[in-house]
Amino acid sequence: MEQTTVTDLHVADGEHEKEIEDQEEAQADIEIWKYVFGFTEMAIVKCAIDLGLANIIHTNGGSMSLIELASTLKCSPSSLYRVMRFLNHRRIFRQSRTSQGTLIYSQTPLSRRLLSHEENNMAAFILLESTPVMLSPWLGLSNRVLEKSGSAFDAANGEDVWSYSSKNVAHSKLINDAMACDARVVVPQIIKGCANLFDGVCSFVDVGGGDGTTSSMLVRSIPSIQGINFDFPHVVSNGVLCEGVQHVGGNMFDSVPKADVAFIMWVLHDWGDDECIQILKKCKEAISKDKGKVIIVEAVIEAEDTKDEFENARLLLDMVMLAHTTNGKERTLKEWSCLLNKAGFGHFNVHPIQAVQSVIEAFP
Ligand SMILES: C[S@@+](CC[C@H](N)C(=O)[O-])C[C@H]1O[C@@H](n2cnc3c(N)ncnc32)[C@H](O)[C@@H]1O
Structure with missing residues (x-):
């Protein structure tokens, strides 16, 4: 009978650690792209809201072909198809095909959160956070952390968020609408x-x-x-x-x-x-x-x-x-x-x- 020695155990432990390290490295090669293009997710969802995709599909009875959607939006199907493919990948709309091969898009729980009349819609919150006013402070965040600047919002917009919104009616409305979205979900x-x-x-x-x-x-x-x-x-x-x-x-x-x-x-x-x-x-x-x-x-x-x-x-x-x-x-x-x-x-x-x-x- 073969005996397992202490040296064998050390070798096995070492191999196992190496395997875990290799897996983490491989995972990092995948995950880093999340940060390279992280902003894209928010931008595409904002694009979906601006285009009114959820509302259009809802008005059409809950599902719609790519050609119908493109014709309603008066655009060519090619760019729209790519946006829909991305959203489908994130489970915001579901893509399917009829037996004749026609592409169909239908609502999902996530796409319904972009519907303006739904109680749990979060569209206004996404629109607020994706404005240049709210996005620009992020670009100066390291200065805020290093205390080279005061608030990142003030550095980007010249004053704090409440003073800014008191003078900018449209921004104040965006904040109030966004907060109302959350209130309808949390209350x-x-x-x-x-x-x-x-x-x-x-x-x-x-x-x-x-x-x-x-x-x-x-x-x-x-x-x-x-x-x-x-x-x-x-x-x-x-x-x-x-x-x-x-x-x-x-x-x-x-x-x-x-x-x-x-x-x-x-x-x-x-x-x-x-x-x-x-x-x-x-x-x-x-x-x-x-x-x-x-x-x-x-x-x-x-x-x-x-x-x-x-x-x-x-x-x-x-x-x-x-x-x-x-x-x-x-x-x-x-x-x-x-x-x-x-x-x-x-x-x-x-x-x-x-x-x-x-x-x-x-x-x-
Ligand atoms: C993040 S919002 C929260 C709104 C609401 N409580 C909600 O959760 O839906 C913060 C609110 O505090 C208000 N606020 C800020 N400073 C204030 C002050 N000094 N006096 C009264 N309200 C103030 C803002 O106008 C804004 O409506």
Whole structure:
């Protein structure tokens, strides 16, 4: 019988390590292209939105041949075919062939997220992020990291994102529409994942509530509640009208309108810790003494590697904060705990929901 020696084991280990290294090298040869041409994915999806592909196919009953699509768009089929082939490869539209060989495109769950009338459409968010205003800060990100410049957004656009949008009506609308997209996706998840969140609450104020989509959705799902949508005057002046929702313009660093609870979604991540403490203190002053709490809807970054399917989006969002804000960031549980403690909140609960964000209930 042959004996396995210690030397044999070392050789086997060495060969195994070499095999893994070779596999990683081969994988790197493939993966590096993701970064070489990474921007292409966003650009092609923006192109699909600009062309209105999802809406055209929807209007045609959910599927369409390449020739019909080209004729509706009044273009030649050749470039369009290449765009559709790419999108099909990403499962944005499905390509099939009839028995006569005609190319047909139909909707998929991903292409339906580009449909303007769908509740979960994200088209406006993609259009916002793909504007030159939002893309140009990324090109100066290394200067921001090396602290050669302040905010990358300011360096590219001359002022911070909120001052810029106060003077640029079209950009402000793009932001509000993009935020409304996310609100339509996340608010149902908040209601589903935190059934008792508003029990006993008669009124809330949505701080930095954008166009009021969130407030309207909350009031419609809990008709006994009254909502205040609070944001800059130029934002609330174009707010959505809904019975039970009052729009109030102001600056959250000065004061926040009074209500039982303050709700604040995707606002604190735009700011550094010192500003967050100021905002949270204003929220604390606004809420009722007996049933008051602040409901924060924000990402909670996992401290360790996680299998959570939204974690990649959270880490991307943290990079967006680095590019688009001065001191904003996504926070870990430990960072939230430290922040809430400094702002004078005695305890808090975190409710994970099926979304990029979690719901944090903070009690004074
Ligand atoms: C990222 S958006 C979030 C919008 C909304 N909460 C949502 O999640 O759909 C941040 C909001 O904060 C508002 N905001 C920024 N600074 C503010 C301030 N000083 N006072 C009031 N609102 C402010 C912006 O106008 C914007 O609507």
